[in-house]
Amino acid sequence: MALKEILLTPGPSQVPHRVRAKLMEQAWYHRSTRFREIYAQVRQRLQQVFETKNDVLVFTGSGTVAMEAAIINVVSPGRKAVVVSAGKWGERLVQICEQYKLGLDVLKLDYGRSPTPEQVAERAKDPAVQAVYLHLCETSTGAKYDIENIGKAVRKVNPEALYGVDGISGAIGMACPVDAWGVDLFMAGSQKGLMMPPGLSMLSVSPRAWKVVEQNKGAPTYYSSLLRARKGLPENDPPFTPANTLFDAQNEALAMLVEEGIHNVHKRHAVLAQATRAAVKALGLELFPDSPAEVLTVVKSPDGLDSSAVIKTARDRYGVTLANGQGEMKGKMFRIAHMGYCSGMDTLSGIAALELGLKANGYGVKLGAGLAAAQDVLAQAPKEVLL
Numbered sequence: 468m469a470l471k472e473i474l475l476t477p478g479p480s481q482v483p484h485r486v487r488a489k490l491m492e493q494a495w496y497h498r499s500t501r502f503r504e505i506y507a508q509v510r511q512r513l514q515q516v517f518e519t520k521n522d523v524l525v526f527t528g529s530g531t532v533a534m535e536a537a538i539i540n541v542v543s544p545g546r547k548a549v550v551v552s553a554g555k556w557g558e559r560l561v562q563i564c565e566q567y568k569l570g571l572d573v574l575k576l577d578y579g580r581s582p583t584p585e586q587v588a589e590r591a592k593d594p595a596v597q598a599v600y601l602h603l604c605e606t607s608t609g610a611k612y613d614i615e616n617i618g619k620a621v622r623k624v625n626p627e628a629l630y631g632v633d634g635i636s637g638a639i640g641m642a643c644p645v646d647a648w649g650v651d652l653f654m655a656g657s658q659k660g661l662m663m664p665p666g667l668s669m670l671s672v673s674p675r676a677w678k679v680v681e682q683n684k685g686a687p688t689y690y691s692s693l694l695r696a697r698k699g700l701p702e703n704d705p706p707f708t709p710a711n712t713l714f715d716a717q718n719e720a721l722a723m724l725v726e727e728g729i730h731n732v733h734k735r736h737a738v739l740a741q742a743t744r745a746a747v748k749a750l751g752l753e754l755f756p757d758s759p760a761e762v763l764t765v766v767k768s769p770d771g772l773d774s775s776a777v778i779k780t781a782r783d784r785y786g787v788t789l790a791n792g793q794g795e796m797k798g799k800m801f802r803i804a805h806m807g808y809c810s811g812m813d814t815l816s817g818i819a820a821l822e823l824g825l826k827a828n829g830y831g832v833k834l835g836a837g838l839a840a841a842q843d844v845l846a847q848a849p850k851e852v853l854l
């Protein structure tokens with residue numbers, strides 16, 4: 468274990484001291500006024516940061532619970548889901564549909580690509596389509612999807628279809644105003660932009676989506692049943708034992724995000740992304756996705772160089788954890804997160820560790836070249852964005 472660890476993986480992300488302090492508490496009883504007040508505040512603050520008036524439910528479980536809930540409560544027999552799949556997380560959406568034998572139409576694209584509004588609309592226009600699912604950011608490739616314009620295109624060809632967005636990595640760091648962009652089901656997870664350890668997942672549900680859920684009473688769901696979760700909402704009393712200590716800490720993290728201001732949070736992530744991309748370019752490396760997201764930067768490993776070795780040096784020698792590619796992309800890329808509780812100085816540490824790792828593993832890099840490019844970006848950013 469290094470003297471000091473800097474975690475720059477796209478989940479989990481770093482947890483602020485203010486939040487960690489909350490996590491040290493003794494366990495306490497959850498069927499209590501204390502819990503109900505915390506849950507009420509968590510839900511209200513999530514509405515603020517997701518920019519929505521829709522109900523926001525919080526499940527105890529990792530992000531996948533929200534993905535599963537958003538699909539199996541909604542897609543009914545005889546209807547189908549359109550899923551965009553261009554990476555590992557798209558594949559998970561597909562697997563959930565397949566596991567429950569739901570009707571499915573997959574828009575499959577090469578890894579690193581983002582769908583166009585036309586491509587999605589072409590699939591969504593079939594009246595059998597009940598919902599369209601895709602990501603704000605496909606974390607395995609670092610690609611950003613154009614949620615606003617894809618949503619518009621879907622509504623034009625199929626006004627009834629629900630719009631489900633997996634924002635588990637993109638939420639908070641990237642703008643996705645849920646109401647303004649017509650997102651019916653918005654998924655998030657605590658361990659990414661929400662500055663928490665893993666353990667909570669969030670789902671916002673629009674009034675249109677509730678209607679569909681109400682009609683789909685036979686949905687094959689128990690733990691992730693939206694109707695069960697809704698029953699206790701007026702009293703802020705969830706159906707199963709909530710991870711109440713995590714809710715308390717999440718409330719603190721949300722307070723920090725509200726204090727910073729969600730639009731400033733978006734700007735901070737945009738600056739960190741810009742700085743990281745500038746560094747990568749200065750190092751002569753190439754970005755992987757066509758349309759890069761603001762919450763992580765995914766970089767191709769130079770020809771013949773195994774990214775695993777570079778990542779190992781960065782972690783074991785310098786205490787900075789970067790992420791590898793997933794599945795068949797392992798060894799072929801670096802994924803550098805700048806998500807959640809991440810400052811300009813954290814980003815510079817990540818770039819410095821990448822440079823050192825590259826050099827140690829035989830890639831001809833001039834130390835400091837990436838750093839200088841990133842520093843130029845940070846030097847020009849407004850002060851309030853970096854704090």
Ligand SMILES: *Cc1c(COP(=O)(O)O)cnc(C)c1O
Pocket residue numbers: 478529530531532534556602604605606633634635636656665
């Ligand atoms: C992390 C992530 C998830 C959820 O993963 P869990 O391990 O269940 O928390 C889902 N979608 C995307 C895009 C993610 O980045």
